[in-house]
Amino acid sequence: MIVLRSPKGWTGPKVVDGLPCEGTFRAHQVPLLVDADHPQHVAQLETWMKSYKAEELFDANGRLNAELGALAPTAIVEWELIPTQMAAFFCTI
Numbered sequence: 001m002i003v004l005r006s007p008k009g010w011t012g013p014k015v016v017d018g019l020p021c022e023g024t025f026r027a028h029q030v031p032l033l034v035d036a037d038h039p040q041h042v043a044q045l046e047t048w049m050k051s052y053k054a055e056e057l058f059d060a061n062g063r064l065n066a067e068l069g070a071l072a073p074t075a076i077v078e079w080e081l082i083p084t085q086m087a088a089f090f091c092t093i
Contacts, residue, residue: 011051013044 009027014020021031032041032048057065 011048013048016041016044 007023007027009022009024009031012021012027012031014022016026016031019026021027032038032045034041034045057068059065
């Protein structure tokens with residue numbers, strides 16, 4: 001198991017309208033209001049969205065890159081190997 005501890009909003013804009021976003025309550029909200037009154041946010045939104053590098057994750061048809069898809073575990077096989085985990089899973093629902 002890998003546990004990643006990161007500040008709230010760490011992938012979003014760090015500062016919006018001069019106010020910090022990352023690690024603050026603002027990270028729990030929509031950080032950028034993009035409308036006619038806030039045209040400066042369009043460029044900030046574009047930079048934020050491009051930072052995810054979707055072109056590396058998906059092919060031209062919008063499907064997950066096969067190389068990345070191969071990394072995903074086959075959940076059904078894993079659950080079958082340890083039946084007590086399956087029981088614990090259904091008890092928490």
